[in-house]
Amino acid sequence: MSIIEAKELSKSFMQAVKEPGLAGAFKHLLFPKHIEKVAVKPLNLSVEAGETVAYVGPNGAGKSTTIKMLTGILAPSAGSISVNGINPYKKRMENAAQIGAVFGQRTQLWWDIPIVESFSLLKDIYHIPEAVYRRNLDQFIELLGMDEFIHLSARKLSLGQRMRADLAAALLHNPPILYLDEPTIGLDVSVKQKIREFIKKINEEQQTTVMLTTHDLGDIEDLCKRLVIIDHGSIIYDGSLSEVKSRFARNRLIFFQIAEPLPLLMEQLAATPGMKLVQQSELEFSVAFDRYEYTASDVVSRVMRQGEVVDFRMEETGIEQVIKAVYDGNLELNHAESGEVAQSHAHSQA
Ligand SMILES: Nc1ncnc2c1ncn2[C@@H]1O[C@H](COP(=O)(O)OP(=O)(O)OP(=O)(O)O)[C@@H](O)[C@H]1O
Ligand SMILES: [Mg+2]
Incomplete structure (x- = not known):
């Protein structure tokens, strides 16, 4: 059985329809109107353990919505998901123990405490054994070059520093699955490179399954063997990157x-x-x-x-x-x- 299995998975949102201006706002207040926006149409996706999958598509295609459903943040409108045999939305705690997630747009770290303290909190939350924690922390600090900022609070970090800290935080508990939603957005070339090398190493050494959304095509070429393309909520291509390259x-x-x-x-x-x-x-x-x-x-x-x-x-x-x-x-x-x-x-x- 595949480590990630989504069947006929879909998601719709109710979106408010407002007419412009103050009058429109009042009208909406009295007579709210909504339309249904289908963000993800019924889709099927299975990912094997150890795979590196690039999940790409234009803005608004439904990538983040899919990732949010797979991570258990959003409830699907219909369909089923099984991640390592668990329904991520129904069993959020169990699911959290087996996944790491990085959302480039926002941090998962505590804003006001030093990074190293955030890490230490995560150790308790995830019941990470001392030896595993030490080993991972030391390795991550070195590979991601974090010593210069590990004692600063998240609010003081630059974007590139924060993203490295977020990535480390997501992996401290050795999750078998890593979801990355635009992990290199806004980063300079050298930090991007560090992050890619790090992810590659984690995948190779621990067979971590990686699912990555990105608009950075370098991320895809460096990291992913499989390419899934979504457009207007539907998967329009799913296959190996090298095959699609030679075919197209x-x-x-x-x-x-x-x-x-x-x-x-x-x-x-x-x-x-x-x-x-x-x-x-x-x-x-x-x-x-x-x-x-x-x-x-x-x-x-x-x-x-x-x-x-x-x-x-x-x-x-x-x-x-x-x-x-x-x-x-x-x-x-x-x-x-x-x-x-x-x-x-x-x-x-x-
Ligand atoms: N909470 C929400 N409420 C209403 N509509 C939403 C919500 N979240 C997403 N959508 C809509 O669903 C569609 C898909 O959004 P999604 O964030 O999944 O796109 P994406 O592929 O991640 O795009 P991007 O590349 O811009 O990050 C968009 O039309 C978006 O407006
Ligand atoms: Mg997105």
């Missing part, structure tokens, strides 16, 4: 640096059907090509025949392109998206 990514991209300008070659490449030239400068350019029409060596030899190549490299298909293709319902990327290619290239350089 028909374009490949090679970056070249040449020794001297080759205007004739540029003209030829730009005019070749099934190829797209993206020129960064006179000496640097990329060629996007249809992998079903050309091989990488076709493209490389075309360039090499005409002049000296200083450097070249194959760029992997960016997850940006893949996700956009899925959102748009395109099974194959068409070649006309030079802007997309250039952009994803720029990202992968960053």
